[in-house]
Amino acid sequence: MLSIVASALEIGHHGGVSVPSAARTARERARAELTREITRVARRHLETDGPNGLSLRAVTRDLGISSSAVYRYFSSRDELLTALIIEAYDELGAAAETADARVRRRRDVGARWTSICRATRGWALEHRHDYALLYGSPVPGYAAPQTTVEPASRIPRLLVALLHEAGEQGRDPGTGPAALAVPAAVRRTIAPAREFMGPGLSDDLVVRALMAWTHLLGAVSFELFGHRVGSVADYGVFFDHEMHRVAVSTGLVDPTGAATGRPDDGPTR
Amino acid sequence: MLSIVASALEIGHHGGVSVPSAARTARERARAELTREITRVARRHLETDGPNGLSLRAVTRDLGISSSAVYRYFSSRDELLTALIIEAYDELGAAAETADARVRRRRDVGARWTSICRATRGWALEHRHDYALLYGSPVPGYAAPQTTVEPASRIPRLLVALLHEAGEQGRDPGTGPAALAVPAAVRRTIAPAREFMGPGLSDDLVVRALMAWTHLLGAVSFELFGHRVGSVADYGVFFDHEMHRVAVSTGLVDPTGAATGRPDDGPTR
DNA sequence: TGTACATCAGTGAACGCGCGTTCACTGATGTAC
DNA sequence: TGTACATCAGTGAACGCGCGTTCACTGATGTAC
Numbered sequence: 001m002l003s004i005v006a007s008a009l010e011i012g013h014h015g016g017v018s019v020p021s022a023a024r025t026a027r028e029r030a031r032a033e034l035t036r037e038i039t040r041v042a043r044r045h046l047e048t049d050g051p052n053g054l055s056l057r058a059v060t061r062d063l064g065i066s067s068s069a070v071y072r073y074f075s076s077r078d079e080l081l082t083a084l085i086i087e088a089y090d091e092l093g094a095a096a097e098t099a100d101a102r103v104r105r106r107r108d109v110g111a112r113w114t115s116i117c118r119a120t121r122g123w124a125l126e127h128r129h130d131y132a133l134l135y136g137s138p139v140p141g142y143a144a145p146q147t148t149v150e151p152a153s154r155i156p157r158l159l160v161a162l163l164h165e166a167g168e169q170g171r172d173p174g175t176g177p178a179a180l181a182v183p184a185a186v187r188r189t190i191a192p193a194r195e196f197m198g199p200g201l202s203d204d205l206v207v208r209a210l211m212a213w214t215h216l217l218g219a220v221s222f223e224l225f226g227h228r229v230g231s232v233a234d235y236g237v238f239f240d241h242e243m244h245r246v247a248v249s250t251g252l253v254d255p256t257g258a259a260t261g262r263p264d265d266g267p268t269r
Numbered sequence: 270m271l272s273i274v275a276s277a278l279e280i281g282h283h284g285g286v287s288v289p290s291a292a293r294t295a296r297e298r299a300r301a302e303l304t305r306e307i308t309r310v311a312r313r314h315l316e317t318d319g320p321n322g323l324s325l326r327a328v329t330r331d332l333g334i335s336s337s338a339v340y341r342y343f344s345s346r347d348e349l350l351t352a353l354i355i356e357a358y359d360e361l362g363a364a365a366e367t368a369d370a371r372v373r374r375r376r377d378v379g380a381r382w383t384s385i386c387r388a389t390r391g392w393a394l395e396h397r398h399d400y401a402l403l404y405g406s407p408v409p410g411y412a413a414p415q416t417t418v419e420p421a422s423r424i425p426r427l428l429v430a431l432l433h434e435a436g437e438q439g440r441d442p443g444t445g446p447a448a449l450a451v452p453a454a455v456r457r458t459i460a461p462a463r464e465f466m467g468p469g470l471s472d473d474l475v476v477r478a479l480m481a482w483t484h485l486l487g488a489v490s491f492e493l494f495g496h497r498v499g500s501v502a503d504y505g506v507f508f509d510h511e512m513h514r515v516a517v518s519t520g521l522v523d524p525t526g527a528a529t530g531r532p533d534d535g536p537t538r
Numbered sequence: 539t540g541t542a543c544a545t546c547a548g549t550g551a552a553c554g555c556g557c558g559t560t561c562a563c564t565g566a567t568g569t570a571c
Numbered sequence: 572t573g574t575a576c577a578t579c580a581g582t583g584a585a586c587g588c589g590c591g592t593t594c595a596c597t598g599a600t601g602t603a604c
Binding site: 296299300303334335336337338341 | 545546547548549550551
């Protein structure tokens, strides 16, 4: 009955010497596999029913196990949801990191930004419901635990790297002639962000970075949630242009877009 | 049993002469009242259970009527959902329109933009779940009918008015020295938006306007859905500053913010 | 104004269905000696 | 290597609950003459 697709699994070495490997590994492997099977099926169910409609019983039915068996793996529905969220954040983060890493010219922050944006949108389009779980409406009655914070910050961390690279290249708009004033109250309120981003960035750039991050996900959400239906024909074309402009106003790219970071160096959709 | 709060109700005159007013109105009034009661209670339920968890039976229980009675008013759960969506769009739109109308100096597009943004955020904060229904994750299995389109465009229409006012004041950035190029492919893809906005605006401004709209809702969603938790301390302060910057880059306000549209002329939260 | 008929609102029982979680249990896997 | 025991995975019945929608019905409201 168990429709487990036996797939290669890298179980860690647990770091110790005294691990009775062979034997334990058999049981543990089965456990890890079924755990993955459960989240896999659960994510599929997310697509048709949304997070609220996610039913443990339906998942177990698909897997051919009894409804009570899930409780060996997840102590409650909420815990399963948390696992799905973390998995999705990690996948999205990995997609963005890979996209960034693929850009050869590391100093070309514009190209890296473009690559990250496209990877984000691309993953979101391919995993609409996982994306909605992360950036859509909060699930009623569910509060994401602290464990989701770290995986959620993978893309932001990438962006911080770009900001510092840009800063080192003298591209911090806050230090240039087009700098925008940051009132004291605003400076105070962005203190947590500044903390996260590390020293060396102007207040102006911190604000611009927060806005870039907001705009990136705002644009993806807008498209996915259907709010661009009557106003834009080709979402991909518009997104690329839009993100190019965001890059310009964040100082990652020259307004002319001359040599770097132009959004026309790759497939659009 | 019926816990109907008898509230004043303006039923239209139906336009004709031959309306047997007095009699029909009694029945119709009751109908209109209970209809409103149902949506009112349904919206309250939205707060605790979300759109998927919205239960017709629970609503009727609260109203003290039998579960089958709703079907005299809404032919299905989806139809009730549609009513809620339209109601919410209309409320939000009205809030923004009122906020706009309250600005005395009509030529001060910056002030009007600020006012509209604050009204949008304010309404969203007061009606988090209605907001999520409009701009959060799509409801699985539900497709919003055409009837929601018109009420959804009330704020966009306000913004279009601002754009034209700004254009007439010679504030269209697309016609100035800081104009950004709009590639042909992008120009083509924004045709529907251009259609909606009417003639007289540069391509550059159309793009900026779409981005402003995206950013406005992106910022509100980000805050409401918890994605600013670790990065910004006072959401209202940051939002005001952020929207000021959006206004600047849309040409609604001078970078200096000298005379107009500064976000510090009203309560912040 | 008064009566006969038509319309409509609301009822309550029923259909067929699904859910999360608990619990005592069987049988397989793993461990210590 | 072989046996006795401990751990763990999975079962199936049960608890108590909720859902959307249909349908034949009663009784009130509205209409035409």
